[in-house]
Amino acid sequence: MSLDLHTAAPPGEGGDPHRRARDARRRRASLSRLDLKFSPYLYVLPFFVIFAVFSAYPIGYTVWIALTDRSPMNATISFVGLDNFVELLTEDPQFWNAVGNTFGMFVLSTVPQLMLALLLANALNRKLRAQTFFRMAIAMPIITSTAVVALIFSMIYAKEFGLANWLLDLVGIDPIDWRANRLASWFAISTMVDWRWIGYNALIYLAAMQSISKDMYEAASLDGASRRRQFWSITIPQLRPTIIFTLIVSTIGGLQLFTEPLMFTSGAGGISGGSEGQFQTITMYLLDVMNTRFRWGYAGAVALVLFLLIALMSLVNYLFARRISSDK
Amino acid sequence: MSVPIRRRRLAAIALASVAVIATASACGDDSSDKSSGDGPVTLVVDVFGDQGFGYDELYRQYESEHPNVKIQERGKGLGLADYNTRLTQQITAGSGAGDVVALEEGTIVQFYPQSAKFVNLADHGANDLKGNFLSWKWEQGTTPDGKVLGLGTDVGSMALCYRTDLFKAAGLPTDREQVAALWPTWDEFIATGQRFATADKKHKFVDSATNFYNVVLMQIAGAGSGHTYYDKSNKLVIGENADIKTAYDLTTKMIAAGLSNNLQSFSNEWNAGFKNGTFATIACPAWMTGVIKGQAGESAAGKWDVAKAPGNGGNWGGAFLAVPKSSKHPKEAAELAKFLTSAKGQTEAFKKVGNLPSSPQALSDPAVVGSTNAYFTNAPVGKIFAAGASELKPVYLGPKNNAVRTAVENTLRAVEQGKSAEEQWQAALKNGAAAGK
Numbered sequence: 008m009s010l011d012l013h014t015a016a017p018p019g020e021g022g023d024p025h026r027r028a029r030d031a032r033r034r035r036a037s038l039s040r041l042d043l044k045f046s047p048y049l050y051v052l053p054f055f056v057i058f059a060v061f062s063a064y065p066i067g068y069t070v071w072i073a074l075t076d077r078s079p080m081n082a083t084i085s086f087v088g089l090d091n092f093v094e095l096l097t098e099d100p101q102f103w104n105a106v107g108n109t110f111g112m113f114v115l116s117t118v119p120q121l122m123l124a125l126l127l128a129n130a131l132n133r134k135l136r137a138q139t140f141f142r143m144a145i146a147m148p149i150i151t152s153t154a155v156v157a158l159i160f161s162m163i164y165a166k167e168f169g170l171a172n173w174l175l176d177l178v179g180i181d182p183i184d185w186r187a188n189r190l191a192s193w194f195a196i197s198t199m200v201d202w203r204w205i206g207y208n209a210l211i212y213l214a215a216m217q218s219i220s221k222d223m224y225e226a227a228s229l230d231g232a233s234r235r236r237q238f239w240s241i242t243i244p245q246l247r248p249t250i251i252f253t254l255i256v257s258t259i260g261g262l263q264l265f266t267e268p269l270m271f272t273s274g275a276g277g278i279s280g281g282s283e284g285q286f287q288t289i290t291m292y293l294l295d296v297m298n299t300r301f302r303w304g305y306a307g308a309v310a311l312v313l314f315l316l317i318a319l320m321s322l323v324n325y326l327f328a329r330r331i332s333s334d335k
Numbered sequence: 336m337s338v339p340i341r342r343r344r345l346a347a348i349a350l351a352s353v354a355v356i357a358t359a360s361a362c363g364d365d366s367s368d369k370s371s372g373d374g375p376v377t378l379v380v381d382v383f384g385d386q387g388f389g390y391d392e393l394y395r396q397y398e399s400e401h402p403n404v405k406i407q408e409r410g411k412g413l414g415l416a417d418y419n420t421r422l423t424q425q426i427t428a429g430s431g432a433g434d435v436v437a438l439e440e441g442t443i444v445q446f447y448p449q450s451a452k453f454v455n456l457a458d459h460g461a462n463d464l465k466g467n468f469l470s471w472k473w474e475q476g477t478t479p480d481g482k483v484l485g486l487g488t489d490v491g492s493m494a495l496c497y498r499t500d501l502f503k504a505a506g507l508p509t510d511r512e513q514v515a516a517l518w519p520t521w522d523e524f525i526a527t528g529q530r531f532a533t534a535d536k537k538h539k540f541v542d543s544a545t546n547f548y549n550v551v552l553m554q555i556a557g558a559g560s561g562h563t564y565y566d567k568s569n570k571l572v573i574g575e576n577a578d579i580k581t582a583y584d585l586t587t588k589m590i591a592a593g594l595s596n597n598l599q600s601f602s603n604e605w606n607a608g609f610k611n612g613t614f615a616t617i618a619c620p621a622w623m624t625g626v627i628k629g630q631a632g633e634s635a636a637g638k639w640d641v642a643k644a645p646g647n648g649g650n651w652g653g654a655f656l657a658v659p660k661s662s663k664h665p666k667e668a669a670e671l672a673k674f675l676t677s678a679k680g681q682t683e684a685f686k687k688v689g690n691l692p693s694s695p696q697a698l699s700d701p702a703v704v705g706s707t708n709a710y711f712t713n714a715p716v717g718k719i720f721a722a723g724a725s726e727l728k729p730v731y732l733g734p735k736n737n738a739v740r741t742a743v744e745n746t747l748r749a750v751e752q753g754k755s756a757e758e759q760w761q762a763a764l765k766n767g768a769a770a771g772k
Contacts, residue, residue: 079423079426079427079445079448079449080445080448080449080734080735081448082448099769101766101769161603162603165603165604166597166604167604167613168607184752186752187749187752187753272599272602273599273601273602273603273604274414274599274600274601274602274603274604274605275414275416275545275599275600275601275602275741275744276416276599276741276744276745276748277602278416279741279742279745281745282745282746282748282749282751282752282754283745283746283749283754283762284745298416298420298423299416299420299737299738299741299770300735300738300770300771300772301423301445301735301738302772
């Protein structure tokens with residue numbers, strides 16, 4: 008390796024052995040100074056190389072492509088400025104439909120998801136038989152593949168021969184065409200999301216609950232506070248930072264919802280998210296524009312607007328979080 | 336000094352690992368290049384569809400005749416939309432596509448502007464083969480500036496497949512001649528459906544609105560304007576082309592009569608519909624016979640039959656084989672494409688999966704014309720489909736045909752779900768225009 012070069016005496020240099028030794032020492036010192044200066048960068052280089060190739064470059068390219076009319080069907084690429092963005096924001100009802108669907112499903116899935124996770128964690132935090140089994144069991148859905156979950160659920164919500172409609176029939180309710188009705192489809196997709204993520208959030212809450220000091224509960228029960236009172240007055244306030252964390256993670260996941268609604272229908276035209284786009288999310292619309300309409304430049308604009316939306320929601324979350332923590 | 340030395344060693348390790356990563360990624364590129372020259376050549380063939388193209392035996396035959404060629408097929412079971420998305424990316428990127436790729440009738444137009452990324456098959460003697468293809472099929476495979484982009488494999492042609500057991504139970508004739516006589520026109524087809532519906536409340540007459548619509552549109556457009564959503568100058572004419580409205584209205588009339596099983600085509604529910612036998616008829620291009628056999632399975636053998644479709648002939652679907660420039664062995668790939676699309680190759684594929692040949696020689700081959708399909712109650716499928724193909728008038732499909740078609744199909748699904756036909760027609764115009772932009 009080139010790094011060993013300094014140990015060999017440079018050829019053609021004779022004379023005073025002391026000087027030679029001094030020179031060598033000096034050279035070694037300067038090399039190790041170089042080493043100290045640059046090798047830390049070398050160590051972090053692999054990450055940044057990968058980051059540059061798989062993140063920075065695609066992001067930069069997306070910005071560029073969003074300003075053009077790039078498409079595999081155009082022989083030449085022309086620069087169109089902000090036209091894509093203007094069209095997207097002012098004359099594309101399908102995009103706004105997708106935005107509405109995404110936020111609708113986000114609210115419909117996240118609110119019950121976090122609440123149920125909290126209740127589940129609270130139940131598991133007590134002394135139970137087979138405690139480890141139950142704690143493992145709620146984590147199981149996370150390790151199943153999203154595609155499989157979506158497949159099974161789309162069978163449950165099948166219009167004919169579906170489990171959900173069969174259950175409704177038992178209690179005398181007419182079968183529902185889960186894919187035709189906007190709210191029904193949102194509900195069905197939300198159950199898929201929740202089935203998968205409740206356990207994950209419950210585990211996080213459980214971990215946080217176990218770090219709450221037992222003294223507080225003891226003191227509270229001495230004062231005669233009921234279990235419920237303890238939950239609302241001790242557990243919830245102590246969990247605030249954790250709740251904020253799960254909220255932010257759910258926001259990011261919710262705005263990028265893709266596999267569940269895509270797999271909810273099978274066959275031709277699945278990316279349209281229902282006959283009238285009842286459950287087409289922003290990411291699905293993005294792929295629709297890119298892969299069926301081949302408007303790559305326009306798809307770039309959709310991606311950037313989605314990015315801005317997520318940034319905006321994160322800001323809202325942040326402000327919300329600051330308010331809660333200053334409530335104390 | 337011990338610390339810097341250890342550091343140096345670490346740096347060396349880091350450098351070495353970077354070097355390894357770099358060589359590994361460099362290697363990844365030319366591993367497929369090894370077989371160039373005189374050594375064995377591996378050709379990758381990309382196809383689509385649940386049944387594939389039925390080439391397995393042809394591959395084996397070709398391999399035994401060309402000992403230096405190995406053939407690998409990819410894509411069987413992949414839907415057209417997914418296949419086409421992937422292919423578009425591979426062609427644009429200039430790598431990853433097979434040596435021989437299948438292009439579908441509805442998507443080949445999309446590749447005309449990218450013809451520079453494909454081998455011009457005329458350079459490999461394709462022009463001598465012109466007489467081996469129906470003239471309109473040859474034209475579809477040729478770009479406007481005269482390059483031979485793809486060689487035709489099959490054509491869809493047109494017929495109607497029906498369940499004899501359900502027809503019998505509903506008091507309708509089951510003999511294919513008498514069945515065909517029930518529906519000289521699509522209006523009479525709907526009337527027959529109404530007779531069926533009054534006798535049989537459990538089953539539906541038609542699988543889905545979209546299959547019905549596609550077949551009707553291709554037939555009406557073939558007899559009328561000769562194009563669908565785009566005119567021949569690639570202008571979107573969805574609102575102006577009266578053929579579209581006619582086909583749309585016929586379809587909504589069929590839905591209003593309560594004949595549709597409302598199954599989204601190629602979905603799991605649609606597949607289950609074949610298995611459970613929930614509908615009595617399906618519009619049947621030749622390739623659909625393979626789909627039915629594959630989905631309905633052996634238990635339904637002998638329950639299906641094929642009759643002439645209402646109206647006069649028509650075509651839906653069919654494909655081409657092309658060779659992308661990214662192929663390392665364009666010469667060998669072109670030879671393979673020529674072999675697979677030869678009259679003999681097409682006849683073989685017809686026997687396997689029922690894809691109707693696009694070669695006039697194969698169409699008049701007794702092995703095709705005289706063929707019967709045991710699965711379809713020994714129906715003379717060769718005669719029925721070949722007759723449909725000879726009456727065929729080509730329909731021009733525009734560059735974003737599939738995107739517009741999907742938008743229109745979605746509005747028909749909405750009508751099936753109970754939305755107003757008039758409103759959905761307006762939505763079809765609007766969404767179709769947005770999709771074709």
